[in-house]
Amino acid sequence: MSLPAPPTPIAEWTVDRLRVRVFEDRARLGRAAAAGVAEAIAARHKVAERANIIFAAAPSQDEFLTALVGIDAIDWSRIVGFHMDEYLGLNPDHPASFRRYLHEHIFRMAGLPADRLRLIPGEQTDRPLRTCLEYEDALRAEPPDIVCAGIGENGHLAFNDPPVADFLDPVLIKVVRLDHSCRVQQVNDGCFAELDDVPTHAYTLTVPALLSAPVLSVVVPGPRKADAVLATLKGPISEACPASALRQHEGATLLLDRESARLVL
Secondary structure: OOOOOOOOOEEEEEEEEEEEEEEEEEEHHHHHHHHHHHHHHHHHHHHOOOOEEEEEOOHHHHHHHHHHHHHOOHHHHEEEEEOOOOEEEOOOOOOOHHHHHHHHHHHHHHOOOOHEEEEEOOOOOHHHHHHHHHHHHHHHHHHOEEEEEEOOOOOEEEOEEEOOOOOOOOOEEEEEEEEEEEHHHHEEEEEEHHHHHHOOEEEEEOOOHOOOEEEEEEEEEHHHHHHHHHHHHHHEEEOOOOOHHHOOOOOEEEEEEOOOOOOOO
């Protein structure tokens, strides 16, 4: 079964090592990202039994995940699914839980059983350091092959907001205090009704953990991401814009739509 041909970008270029591709709208962006990830999965399956994939959970990923699940050529029986962050103190059935999002948007639809999911237990608040160490062990046992990410309105990767991002972090996962702008974004995205409902802390994979994968597909649609895209591509490589670290990764592709790319086109 052949892989689908991706839509044609309206623009593409490279910034340092980062490939940038711009598409007309979110739907084309999602299909292009899905085609690229499917190709990376197929390449991994040629040399290994399984592909270990880290997925982001956010409304920005909706079109991409829908398109990915719709690609019949993907052998989901040979995929292990990780996720990159989770709110501290949220149960998995909470409407804003990232585990719930991923179950609803990809894991359940793709038929991934529980024994092939490596999920961060956000409800474990009594000894979060132990939770981090256990999840780090899982990442080291099955190192990621592909990361499917987004970037935040403040330029964060996962929950590595500017105040807590560390490009030389010595750990793979940690607990962080969420930046105010990050918490506001969760309200803007419709994940919470008001700011006071948004948890103040979360588990997150660190920047080095995310960049350890040989393939990164970073999906960033919508007008509210335009400033972060500008800082990522035109600003210095710095923790002030954590997503700027993508420019140092030769296997990373930043996929934009016309609205998110409006300041860099």
